[in-house]
Amino acid sequence: MGETNTAVDRLQASFPEAVLEVSVFRAQTTAVVRREDILQIGRFLKEEPDLAFDYLTLLSAVDLYPREPRFEVVYQLYSMKYRHRLRLKVRLPSEDPVVDSVVPLWPTANWHEREAYDLMGIQFKDHPDLRRILLPDDWEGHPLRKDYPLLGPSRAA
Amino acid sequence: MKSQGERREMYEPRTETLMLNVGPHHPSTHGVLRLVVELDGEYVVNLTPHLGYLHSGFEKLAESKTYHQYIPVTDRLDYMAGSYNNFGYCLAVEKLLDIELPPRGQYIRVLMGELTRIFSHLLWLGTHAVDLGALTPVFYMVGREREQIMNLFEMVSGGRLFQTYFRIGGVAADLPEGFVEKVREFVSTFPYKVDDYEALLTKNPIWMERGVGVGVLSRKDAIALGASGPVARASGLAWDLRKAHPYSSYDHFDFSIPVFHEGDVYSRYLVRIEEMRQSARIVQQVLDRLPDGPVSADAPKVVPPPKEMTLTRIESLIHHFLIMEEGFKPPVGEVYMSVESPHGELGFYIVSDGGPKPYRLKIRPPCFVNLQSLATMARGRLLSDLIAILTSIDIVLAEIDR
Numbered sequence: 416m417g418e419t420n421t422a423v424d425r426l427q428a429s430f431p432e433a434v435l436e437v438s439v440f441r442a443q444t445t446a447v448v449r450r451e452d453i454l455q456i457g458r459f460l461k462e463e464p465d466l467a468f469d470y471l472t473l474l475s476a477v478d479l480y481p482r483e484p485r486f487e488v489v490y491q492l493y494s495m496k497y498r499h500r501l502r503l504k505v506r507l508p509s510e511d512p513v514v515d516s517v518v519p520l521w522p523t524a525n526w527h528e529r530e531a532y533d534l535m536g537i538q539f540k541d542h543p544d545l546r547r548i549l550l551p552d553d554w555e556g557h558p559l560r561k562d563y564p565l566l567g568p569s570r571a572a
Numbered sequence: 573m574k575s576q577g578e579r580r581e582m583y584e585p586r587t588e589t590l591m592l593n594v595g596p597h598h599p600s601t602h603g604v605l606r607l608v609v610e611l612d613g614e615y616v617v618n619l620t621p622h623l624g625y626l627h628s629g630f631e632k633l634a635e636s637k638t639y640h641q642y643i644p645v646t647d648r649l650d651y652m653a654g655s656y657n658n659f660g661y662c663l664a665v666e667k668l669l670d671i672e673l674p675p676r677g678q679y680i681r682v683l684m685g686e687l688t689r690i691f692s693h694l695l696w697l698g699t700h701a702v703d704l705g706a707l708t709p710v711f712y713m714v715g716r717e718r719e720q721i722m723n724l725f726e727m728v729s730g731g732r733l734f735q736t737y738f739r740i741g742g743v744a745a746d747l748p749e750g751f752v753e754k755v756r757e758f759v760s761t762f763p764y765k766v767d768d769y770e771a772l773l774t775k776n777p778i779w780m781e782r783g784v785g786v787g788v789l790s791r792k793d794a795i796a797l798g799a800s801g802p803v804a805r806a807s808g809l810a811w812d813l814r815k816a817h818p819y820s821s822y823d824h825f826d827f828s829i830p831v832f833h834e835g836d837v838y839s840r841y842l843v844r845i846e847e848m849r850q851s852a853r854i855v856q857q858v859l860d861r862l863p864d865g866p867v868s869a870d871a872p873k874v875v876p877p878p879k880e881m882t883l884t885r886i887e888s889l890i891h892h893f894l895i896m897e898e899g900f901k902p903p904v905g906e907v908y909m910s911v912e913s914p915h916g917e918l919g920f921y922i923v924s925d926g927g928p929k930p931y932r933l934k935i936r937p938p939c940f941v942n943l944q945s946l947a948t949m950a951r952g953r954l955l956s957d958l959i960a961i962l963t964s965i966d967i968v969l970a971e972i973d974r
Contacts, residue, residue: 440905441667469795473908475934477923491908491921491936495795495809498816502908523798526944534631549624549973558632559932565636 420444422466422501430456435506445502450514453490453505457520460492460501468492468501471517474527476535480561485509488537490517507537516542534559589617592955596625602699603969607946609958616950616958621943626973634933638899639665639740642930647734649935650971652692654731655684656913658738663819664909664920665740668902669874677742677867678821683755683858684728684737685820685911686851690762691721692914693844693851696966700841701773703963704782709772717765720758727751740900741875742868756859759852766848774845783838787949787961790835797945800938801916802847803965806832806839813912825857837964844966874900899928908936915939915966939965940972 423446427434433452438445448456460468473491484506492501505514516539517524528539529548536557539545547554556563595606604625610617630649634642646661647654659681666672673681694717698710722732727748729737737744773779789799794807804811812829814822830846832839868875876895881888904926910919916938925931942965949965950958 441670441907443907445906471798472910472917473919473921473934473936475921477932489921489934491919495811500908521798522796523941523944526940547624549627551624558629 422460422468422499425463425466426456426460429459443500443502445504447504447506450505450507453503454515454517454520456503457490457517460503461520467494467496469521470495471521471523471527472500474517474524474531476531476537476559478535478559478561480509483508486512486535486537488514488531512536513538513540515540516545518543533557536560587612594958596622602963603967603972605967605969605972607958607962609955611955614954614956616953616955619947619950619958621946623940623943624973626969628974630974631933631935634930636929638928639902639930640895640899642933643738643740644734644736647731647736648970649937649974650692650913650915650918650939650968651733652695652968653688653914654734655688655725655737656692656911657918658736659685659820660909660911660913660918661920662738662740663911664907664922665902666869667907667909668905668922668924669740669871669900671741671869671871671874673742673820673869674866675821675863676746676865677869679858679862680743680747680867681738681820682822682825683855683862684735684743686854686858687721687724687755689851689914690848691718691725692966693848694718694721696844696914696963697769697841700963700966703959704779706773706776706779709769712765713769717762724751724754724758727754739868739875741871742866746867752859752862755855759855759859762852763849766845766852770845773841780838782957782960783841783964784836785834786837786953786957787964788835789945789949791833793945793948794835797948798941799916799945800941801912801914802840802843803916803942803945805830806843807835808833813910813917817910819909819911824861825854827851827854837960840964840966901926901928910936913938915968915971916942935971935974937971937974939967939969940974943967943972 423437423444433449433456434446435449436447460466470493472493475489477487479485486507488505490503507514516528526548528542531537532545533547533549534557590611592609592611594609596604606622607619609619630645633645643658646657649657694713698713701709725735726732728751729735789807791808794804794809810829810831815829827850830843832842872891876892877888882892902924904924906923908919908921910917918938919936921934922930923932949961
């Protein structure tokens with residue numbers, strides 16, 4: 416926990432403009448960062464020897480409809496060496512839900528990003544293989560969005 | 573007439589790869605998984621898994637159920653380890669609510685969790701052996717020991733496969749009379765049973781031939797691809813959430829984490845064999861030290877009052893009604909909580925908007941992430957090795973597709 420805060424301090428010192436917001440809830444730290452800097456920040460967190468966030472536990476997206484910016488992409492990071500966690504977030508507007516893919520940093524993000532694309536409709540720029548992963552290729556819409564009709568696309572109001 | 577040169581060209585062996593479709597219904601997938609394998613002769617050049625045949629919208633479903641109502645759904649996630657999914661989910665919601673169980677409740681959860689781990693590993697071992705051609709061990713593992721565990725589960729919760737025994741803030745009821753003795757009986761003989769399995773398999777030349785050096789995942793790749801659980805520990809990653817971030821009193825028990833460095837099919841087998849012994853050790857310790865006291869947290873807004881109280885006190889009746897009808901309302905916030913399920917890191921990321929239902933619930937499924945390393949493990953191996961590698965990951969498709 417304390418160490419994660421060091422990570423946030425380091426992050427704020429190195430990217431004063433890119434870290435938009437830091438919050439702590441139930442001893443878990445979340446940092447909201449600017450979306451254009453996600454790759455740079457990810458590389459910093461992964462490669463700095465005293466942070467070493469080499470393991471991406473989870474990548475997912477949250478739909479805040481009808482609020483704007485509508486989407487949040489969540490990165491749950493972990494360090495195998497120091498055993499600490501940090502949650503990063505990027506906010507995306509509804510008309511342009513695009514963020515850089517983090518596959519070059521954490522190859523495990525590949526399927527997570529495909530899932531976020533499939534179910535939430537987030538576009539990951541420069542993803543090596545951005546296809547639907549759980550739903551059929553010809554599926555319409557993204558079911559985890561809050562405005563998705565619960566009875567299926569054919570029952571849309 | 574064709575010239576000599578032209579004819580030679582016609583019969584020149586071609587180096588063209590073959591696309592082979594494995595599944596969706598293939599016995600080795602133990603579920604519905606389709607693999608499109610690119611083969612050069614019998615060697616795997618590349619493979620692409622196609623998922624989603626069992627997709628049932630578990631995460632979307634959470635958004636229209638109260639926190640309590642979602643517990644039975646988590647059982648169905650990884651149906652080989654029902655209680656462990658309950659465990660992860662309940663801990664995540666408890667983290668959100670900031671409540672903690674009394675010692676007896678925590679110990680009972682550990683007891684159920686470790687029995688579940690043995691239960692899951694047994695089925696894995698049995699089916700893995702069948703896939704590699706050893707047809708008899710499965711009868712001992714699935715037919716004998718697993719049956720005993722299912723009887724124990726039935727005794728405690730009424731459910732044999734889906735226990736749904738955990739509740740937010742506790743467990744459904746205290747352990748039934750005679751249960752502790754039955755579990756004691758089981759764990760006192762179980763380590764010898766594991767010795768029997770090992771006698772059948774561990775030094776068996778065919779078993780070793782199929783496993784040693786097959787499907788190697790390096791430590792570096794394991795981290796990069798997000799592998800967890802026995803797959804990661806067979807690749808030299810000494811990392812188990814029960815030790816690294818102890819939850820539910822796991823730090824009270826003495827057990828070790830088996831780690832192997834070869835990263836092959838055989839190491840994954842050895843890890844799980846040893847984990848079963850360690851789980852039996854933990855169960856033994858729980859039984860020896862099981863404290864007295866309540867099994868549920870003292871949180872009247874979350875944990876329903878005991879039945880006798882609802883029948884005699886109007887306040888308890890109202891509480892019960894409100895919790896069941898409306899659900900409790902955790903504060904606005906978000907938590908990520910993960911546990912070491914038999915398959916690896918099972919995590920729940922819950923976003924609460926202050927309402928009685930999760931605003932967003934994301935499951936971090938260990939099998940989904942572990943399956944991603946299949947292509948890395950299988951490249952350059954024979955097609956028959958692919959089957960051994962696939963089952964050595966121990967996937968449960970219901971959890972992968974959710």
